[in-house]
Each structure stands twice: as structure tokens, then as C-alpha cells.
Amino acid sequence: MFHDFKTEIKLFLVVALVAVTISIGGIFLLKAMQVALVATPQPQNPQGTDRQIYRNEEYGFELVLSGSWEGYTIIPEFWSGQTLDGRSTEFQGSKVVIRSPNWSVAQPWQDIPVLVFTKQEWQLIEAANLNISAAPIGPQKLGENQQYVFALPPRWVGFTDALGQDEAEEIVKTFKAIDSIAVWQTYRNEEYGFEVKYPGDFVAQENVSETLTLSFRKNNGFPIWIYAGSNQNERIKERITFIEDTVRQIERRKETVNGVVWNVIEETIPPMAGKGMPGSLLIFYREQNATLYIVQCVNCDPDIFGEQAQETSDIFHKLLSTFRFVDDGN
Secondary structure, X not given: OOOOHXXXXXXXXXXXXXHXXXXXXXXXXXXXXXXXXXXXXXXXXXXXXXXXXXEEOOOOEEEEEEHHHOOOEEEEEEEEEEEOOOOOOEEEEEEEEEEOXXXXXXXXXXXXXXXXXXXXXXXXHHOOOEEOOOOOOOOEEEEEOOOEEEEEOOOOOOOOOOEOHHHHHHHHOOOEEOOOOOOOEEEEEOOOOEXXXXXXXXXXXXXXXXXXXXXXXXXXXOOEEEEEEEOXXXXXXXXXXXXXXXXXXXXXXXXXXXXXXXXXXXXXXXXXXXXXXXXXXXXXXXXXXXXXXXXXXXXXXXXXXXXXXXXXXXXXXHHHHHOEEXXXXX
């Protein structure tokens, strides 16, 4: 029988060509992966689970900053503008600039500038009768409370070479307007060296024995507790000792609130048929001068206890933001 050598040669060449193509493609793919691995920098300050809450009590707003913003600074500035009604009436207001610790003159990092307007000034902005920049667009509203409206300047991001712009935009998404606490009452304890503010319609109850037990409650609502005592006292140490099991869910982390670093324990007992009553416990604690301070919110998880718990949770975080250590006699 006649043997077709030409067909075999053609087949061999086709197979060889395919093999060479795959090999070359694999080499290029490997090189590309190597380049990608080299070219992708790892973050110098991984965020992890830590976060920081910046809360501005003067005007009433807060932002959740990532862990890489630890050591941020606040720069007070002003915005200015004039009306467009032919009178050119001049206006000026506050601008709160939050600056990353990564910022330097040689390599600027993206700032977060929050403009503060009165309700009257914002009405002029909305009516296009108050111009605060050369940009053809107005400021971008972030939110408002009973006294102020908050906004970002026009073109605040994306028009410079500053680093960290994407991260700044993510932080801005956490913006929350809160009510001002300027009219809250102040509780001060000279023995344990701290003070804290609380709403005027809450009742403060104090009990002092080996340790301080302090509660704030509105009518029959969920209480907010503060404990203080020696860090060697077993009773107060038990309040931050938790054992996780199949029912309790326990999360531990750190949070920085207005420059004060707190340890956080969040215990949740979700609703489970046949497993008893649900519950939640949120604890912020820290040791200072051999004293253990605990600020605690009971059953203030809105996912479990609803709208009333949300209100208590909001007040808890505002109250915590006013907590400060004081020296005797000051």
C-alpha cells in the first residue's frame, strides 16, 4: 500500500507549530504574571479590622476613618463667597479639613474638606444665588442636622496628583450628620478623673462602693453604663471577661474616638429558637493610671432590638465621644 509521507509531514508541522505557540504563550503569560506581581505594591498600612471615628461635636457630624489614618490632623479653614443677585453680599463659613498622616509637602495626600453652611446659606446655594468657587458647579451635599448643612467643595477630588483619592472617597461615604451636644448636661467625677456629657432628658444615677457604677437612662429605655475602678479589682475585671460559645458571638477590636484609643468587645446573642432570649452588649474599655474605665451599652443592637435600640446606640456613641480624662482641680 502507498504510504503518504507528505500528509505525515504536514501533520507533524501543524502539531509542532501548535506546541511552539502554546510554549511562547505560556512564557509571555508567566512573564506578565511576574510583572504584575512586581508592579502591585502592598499597602504599607493595612486597615485590618481597626477603625477610627472622627466626630465633630461643634457642628454635629462624624466620619469613619480607616486604620491607616491613625494620627490624622484637623485643619480649621474657611470658605467664602458672594451672592449673584447684583448686590455681591459676602458670606463666610467654616471648612473642616481632615488630613491623612501620610500627607507631606513633597507628596500631598488627599484631604477631606467638609464645608459647613447655615440653613439660610444653603438655601442661597440651592437657588444658585451664592457662589463659593470658580467652578461651574455647586458644592456636593453630604447631609444636614437641625442647625447646619454639610457639603464637599466642587471638584474636591480628581483634579490634583494627590495620593489616596480613592480611599478618601470611600471614607466620605461613611459621613453621618448628628445632633449637636452643646446643650447636653455634664457629669464630672473628680475621684476617678473623668467627665462625660449626656442628654438633658436622661437621668444619671451614681453608686460608689469599691468601684464606681454610673447609669444614664431615659424613662424605661435601655441604659448606658459607665464603670470605673482599680485595674486590680476582680469585680470590674469580670465585666470585660467573656467566653465564646455556640450561642454567643464575640468580636474584639480597637477604635479611636476623638484621639482616645479604646478596646472594644461586642457580644451578640442572636434570636434562636429554643436558645433563650436574644441580647447584645457593646463595651468600650481602657486602662489609664491603674484605673479601668468601661463604657457599656446593653441591648442597643438595632438589628435585634429595632428602632429604640438604634436611638440608644446613637446616643451611646455621642456620649462616648464626649468622654475625657481630667486632672484634679481642673
